[in-house]
Amino acid sequence: MSSRRIERVNSLLKEVISDVIRTEVKNVNVAPLLTITKVDVSSDIHFAKVYFTITNGTKEQIEKTKEALNYASGFIGVKCSKEVRLRFFPELRFVYDSEYDEMFRLEQVFxxxxxxxxxxxxNEPAE
Structure with a gap:
């Protein structure tokens, strides 16, 4: 599949997955301030890594959220497949996006x- 098409699928899935998590997933272990940062679909569109971050999340919250999302990935996939028409809907795997933690840490240093x-x-020279 062309890289342009993959990019469009990634973008569309990012929005639809965010919507489904916000409106359909009722698991108490999913952090309320969760953001889907990006989606990477495999070239054959059978698998997708869904990257997320949590605002002010602890390591425990991150781990619980990741487990809850991966547990609900089938449900999320079914709901998303009703919105996105693909020959095969990819198997979703949720991964914490630590890039944002690093950016936040660098921002604090600056x-x-x-x-x-x-x-x-x-440091002006004396006259």
């Missing part, structure tokens, strides 16, 4: 550097 520069005396 903020600290900015604060240190603001708080330190000026």
């Amino acid at each position: 903020h600290k550097i900015q604060q240190l520069r603001k708080d330190s005396p000026s």
